[in-house]
Amino acid sequence: MKHPSSDVFFKYGSLVFAASVIGVIALSMVVLVRGAFPALTTFGFRFLTGVDWDAAAGFGALPYILGTLVTASIAIIIGVPISLGIAIFLAEMAPDVIKVAVSNIIELLAAVPSIIYGLWGLYVLRVWVANYVQSPLQNSFGFLPIFSGTSYGLNFLTAGLILAIMIIPTVASISREVMVSVPVSQREAAYSVGATRWEVVRMSVLSYARSGIFGAAVLGLGRAVGETMAVTMVIGGATGASALPTSLFKPGQTMATILVNQLSEAESGSLQLAALLGIGLVLFAIAFGINIVAQLLVWRVLKVQAGAVE
């Protein structure tokens, strides 16, 4: 069949727009590498391992990289098990009415802007953490270094908690999708030998959906690594060596928050600006890697099973 030229134009015209995604990603990489170049050449590998953050001693990104890892880990440790509980409940156990209501509410939780989580974190969650988590722990175990610190509630733990709350909708809804996509035959096989609902979930659903659920958790990790405003407002904003995450109850900083705190005021052409863009580059690379892995895992499970049904 001969294609009219207008159709060919339409096809390749829309391809140009679709390909803009590739352009955006490539351009971002180039822009960040170029901007960070002065800092990378001046400090070399020390940029990743240094802890100082001033013009005299130089700029090192280690405290912020570790800060991101620590807060994201807290978020995963707390958020993923709860998300899995929700996903199992919604996919396998809840009555239909509750299912619809709960999943709608969870999706609204995902729609609340980050800045509002931040405001709530600053005025509500922070106070709660300071009074009900921090004081008891410090009173009983205050001699342990990981519980030392100031008592305002602006710290790694509060930041990790708010991240946990924020990743739950993502991890829960994708895990549920993955579980729902497990073929009925898998469940029926288990039911037919007399398994209870929980045994079906444990034996057929969870084992079958394992890699997809792992992918959902990795997506949650990506969210936690890149989340910015809510963390900025509760983490306290330390810089330099004092921002190293040596205690849960210490003010710190993540890669995303130091960008918000300093980038708009950094002097044009300064080494500090280049160092901040270097942190942007590291964040870009980490987020890119995490998301590629997550998409591959989730995509494989969902697409393969969709294909099998057709």
Place this chain on the structure above:
Amino acid sequence: MRRFKNKLALWIGALCAALAMIPLVSILYDVVKNGASSLNVDFLTSAPGVIGQAEGGIGPAIQGTLLLVGITIIMGVPLGVLSGIYLSEFGDNPVGRVIRFLNDVLAEFPSVVIGVVIFTLIVLTFKSFSVIAGALALSIIMLPIITRSTEESLKLIPNSIRDASMALGIRRWRTTLSVVLTTAKSGVVTGILLAIARVAGETAPLVFTILGSQYFFSGLNSPMDALPIRIYRLALLPYPYAQAQGWGAALVLILMVLVVNIGVRLATRGRLYTTRSRA
């Protein structure tokens, strides 16, 4: 014992669901409780007062958010819809798969990084924070969301509809735009609305693109205020009035975002629309 374990699993699941809902309830409760008292016409329309004085409002912030979202829609929606059309109608090949994959990656990308890129590219080059830079950052955030929801909506349209149109001798591009896109309209519009609600609340990329400002709109190439930025700036001030104003601004923002979200969900209730909107 096995029945007990079954019951236990059910209760743990329900408990997790209940636990996850506490923050939403608490957020809504606190925003309404603390924000409602600030809301009045003067607060919504006047510019911020002198810092430290309990006066002024969030007029420029509301104006800025509406303006930014407007420009973002103009730049981001056509781009996203056309990309979605490509992926759905012509994207069943290696190129399409690569684009789809990168699109999903970009959709999950930290918005702060996109802000940093636009800051380096636009703000540093032109030596000025600007509305245009902000709208550009928001468009890039919006693009992959709209692309994905458009693609998924178009894919739900059965091929018989495409064939029927082509059989009448209507060309492929007319078929796509006038028949397929029109049939999928509600899904496409839903995706666009959810994307708008998402970018309206974005803050991090705005901090280093539009910066925030005390004044009303004064040109596309100058700094500008927006609701999320105003909330952030107010929260950093140590005065009780600033805290009350911050909650007030948060109430306005959350109303905007949730009205769109709840409205869309009610309008599409029961329909087969299962895009991973924020997935």
